[in-house]
Amino acid sequence: xxxxxxxxxxxxxxxxxxxxxxxxxxxxxxxxxxxxxxxxxxxxxxxxxxxxxxxxxxxxxxxxxxxxxxxxxxxxxxxxxxxxxxxxxxxxxxxxxxxxxxxxxxxxxxxxxxxxxxxxxxxxxxxxxxxxxxxxxxxxxxxxxxxxxxxxxxxxxxxxxxxxxxxxxxxxxxxxxxxxxxxxxxxxxxxxxxxxxxxxxxxxxxxxxxxxxxxxxxxxxxxxxxxxxxxxxxxxxxxxxxxxxxxxxxxxxxxxxxxxxxxxxxxxxx
Amino acid sequence: xxxxxxxxxxxxxxxxxxxxxxxxxxxxxxxxxxxxxxxxxxxxxxxxxxxxxxxxxxxxxxxxxxxxxxxxxxxxxxxxxxxxxxxxxxxxxxxxxxxxxxxxxxxxxxxxxxxxxxxxxxxxxxxxxxxxxxxxxxxxxxxxxxxxxxxxxxxxxxxxxxxxxxxxxxxxxxxxxxxxxxxxxxxxxxxxxxxxxxxxxxxxxxxxxxxxxxxxxxxxxxxxxxxxxxxxxxxxxxxxxxxxxxxxxxxxxxxxxxxxxxxxxxxxxxxxxxxxxxxxxxxxxx
Ligand SMILES: Nc1ncnc2c1ncn2[C@@H]1O[C@H](COP(=O)(O)OP(=O)(O)OP(=O)(O)O)[C@@H](O)[C@H]1O
Ligand SMILES: [Mg+2]
Numbered sequence: 001x002x003x004x005x006x007x008x009x010x011x012x013x014x015x016x017x018x019x020x021x022x023x024x025x026x027x028x029x030x031x032x033x034x035x036x037x038x039x040x041x042x043x044x045x046x047x048x049x050x051x052x053x054x055x056x057x058x059x060x061x062x063x064x065x066x067x068x069x070x071x072x073x074x075x076x077x078x079x080x081x082x083x084x085x086x087x088x089x090x091x092x093x094x095x096x097x098x099x100x101x102x103x104x105x106x107x108x109x110x111x112x113x114x115x116x117x118x119x120x121x122x123x124x125x126x127x128x129x130x131x132x133x134x135x136x137x138x139x140x141x142x143x144x145x146x147x148x149x150x151x152x153x154x155x156x157x158x159x160x161x162x163x164x165x166x167x168x169x170x171x172x173x174x175x176x177x178x179x180x181x182x183x184x185x186x187x188x189x190x191x192x193x194x195x196x197x198x199x200x201x202x203x204x205x206x207x208x209x210x211x212x213x214x215x216x217x218x219x220x221x222x223x224x225x226x227x228x229x230x231x232x233x234x235x236x237x238x239x240x241x242x243x244x245x246x247x248x249x250x251x252x253x254x255x256x257x258x259x260x261x262x263x264x265x266x267x268x269x270x
Numbered sequence: 271x272x273x274x275x276x277x278x279x280x281x282x283x284x285x286x287x288x289x290x291x292x293x294x295x296x297x298x299x300x301x302x303x304x305x306x307x308x309x310x311x312x313x314x315x316x317x318x319x320x321x322x323x324x325x326x327x328x329x330x331x332x333x334x335x336x337x338x339x340x341x342x343x344x345x346x347x348x349x350x351x352x353x354x355x356x357x358x359x360x361x362x363x364x365x366x367x368x369x370x371x372x373x374x375x376x377x378x379x380x381x382x383x384x385x386x387x388x389x390x391x392x393x394x395x396x397x398x399x400x401x402x403x404x405x406x407x408x409x410x411x412x413x414x415x416x417x418x419x420x421x422x423x424x425x426x427x428x429x430x431x432x433x434x435x436x437x438x439x440x441x442x443x444x445x446x447x448x449x450x451x452x453x454x455x456x457x458x459x460x461x462x463x464x465x466x467x468x469x470x471x472x473x474x475x476x477x478x479x480x481x482x483x484x485x486x487x488x489x490x491x492x493x494x495x496x497x498x499x500x501x502x503x504x505x506x507x508x509x510x511x512x513x514x515x516x517x518x519x520x521x522x523x524x525x526x527x528x529x530x531x532x533x534x535x536x537x538x539x540x541x542x543x544x545x546x547x548x549x550x551x552x553x554x555x556x
Binding site: 066069070071090091093095096097099101103105106107108116117119120121149151169 | 465474
């Protein structure tokens with residue numbers, strides 16, 4: 001790419017890696033033979049970085065996130081999170097996960113759902129600084145709805161609650177698997193901006209899976225494009241837009257060039 | 271003949287009333303209006319009153335002897351004239367049914383929790399639970415009588431047994447009905463099995479538990495009464511046997527009605543409790 005992007009990439013390399021994945025392979029053994037979901041995948045995420053992930057359906061994006069979070073056993077290669085194994089990192093409560101649907105507890109109010117991470121898993125002996133649940137709900141624009149039950153909230157509001165819940169124990173790594181996939185475009189844009197703001201304010205390292213090319217380009221400092229069958233890294237694209245980013249940026253030529261590039265990679269990856 | 275022609279007419283009306291979708295929706299909207307809500311109990315009440323009146327008419331019209339089929343008025347009179355006999359026998363049955371309900375459901379819940387956390391225990395004991403459930407309760411009753419004598423104990427155990435199985439099955443299902451994503455979320459947070467049980471599994475099993483408790487709330491009364499049939503000189507069950515052998519049909523009917531009333535009271539209590547506790551489950555209750 002451009003010289004500026006190359007320089008940016010070099011500058012990033014000097015920052016310590018939060019997540020480093022080397023030669024990662026994951027296989028699933030089912031009744032109908034075994035599937036290689038990921039095949040020798042390697043990349044690094046700098047500390048405090050925002051990496052988006054694109055790829056055709058079934059290429060192993062969710063599997064990759066889950067391998068990092070120690071939810072799926074690693075078949076080959078290695079993952080290191082702040083120099084630790086995924087299991088150690090999980091036990092140290094470095095992670096938070098956000099799924100496509102909010103996965104809230106229906107009998108708990110919004111605020112109590114946000115508190116859930118503070119009520120469990122403290123046996124691990126980790127003493128962590130936690131954020132104020134009330135402040136987090138305000139951060140995602142839900143002040144005044146603290147006591148609402150999940151079924152009284154809209155889909156977008158529920159997803160905000162789940163983001164607030166993910167942030168409450170101040171995770172060092174936020175893993176998001178198509179968190180806005182089920183939302184309308186306006187809500188999605190709004191939450192994208194909010195997410196960027198939260199990312200700047202908290203300094204959390206974020207990995208974000210999406211099927212939307214503009215979303216991947218707008219959010220990510222880097223975009224990992226995977227190809228399918230088996231899942232391999234197609235290209236690890238650096239996206240060097242000026243920070244802080246604003247939604248209007250998406251109408252610039254620069255942005256369109258990036259999305260065009262990502263799109264062409266996706267076409268080839270299929 | 272009267273009954274047959276009436277039945278035919280009733281069936282005809284029911285078909286005509288089963289309106290299409292649009293009419294169904296209109297009817298639902300009407301059902302929500304306050305005036306209709308106030309009278310929503312009117313149809314069953316009127317139907318019941320009508321049937322009682324018909325019963326009275328047939329019995330007195332055809333001169334059916336009271337020891338074969340008593341009239342409603344005769345039955346009603348029993349509640350006033352022999353009220354004491356009824357009440358004396360009501361309390362033991364109430365106690366046995368409640369104790370059996372508590373015992374059977376508690377054991378079922380505890381076992382379900384164990385099964386969910388221990389695959390081996392589930393594989394070993396689930397089939398045994400199924401086997402016990404297949405033995406007719408009426409066949410177990412004498413066995414328990416031999417083992418436990420003829421006090422309260424065997425009746426409580428029978429009532430417990432009859433509650434046990436539906437609750438076990440439902441509770442196991444309910445405890446497992448947590449979404450895989452929720453479990454992944456808890457794993458990411460390094461939550462322990464105990465925390466997952468208390469914070470998530472138990473609450474999400476409540477709708478399943480209440481479905482089972484509603485069944486148990488009526489069957490526990492059946493269990494207690496069946497227990498009293500076999501060898502007992504107190505309780506509604508023994509009163510049923512005694513009244514039958516002595517051709518005291520009005521007393522028999524009154525006893526049956528009292529037993530049914532007990533079951534209905536248990537059922538309503540359980541349903542009200544469910545409504546209070548499962549407020550978070552929109553539209554699931556009723
Ligand atoms: N638990 C599992 N058992 C067996 N196979 C699995 C399992 N999880 C994922 N796979 C397989 O691994 C491959 C990658 O799945 P994955 O869910 O990671 O894809 P994805 O990129 O997230 O797809 P999508 O974009 O549709 O969410 C698929 O072929 C899938 O069938
Ligand atoms: Mg996926």
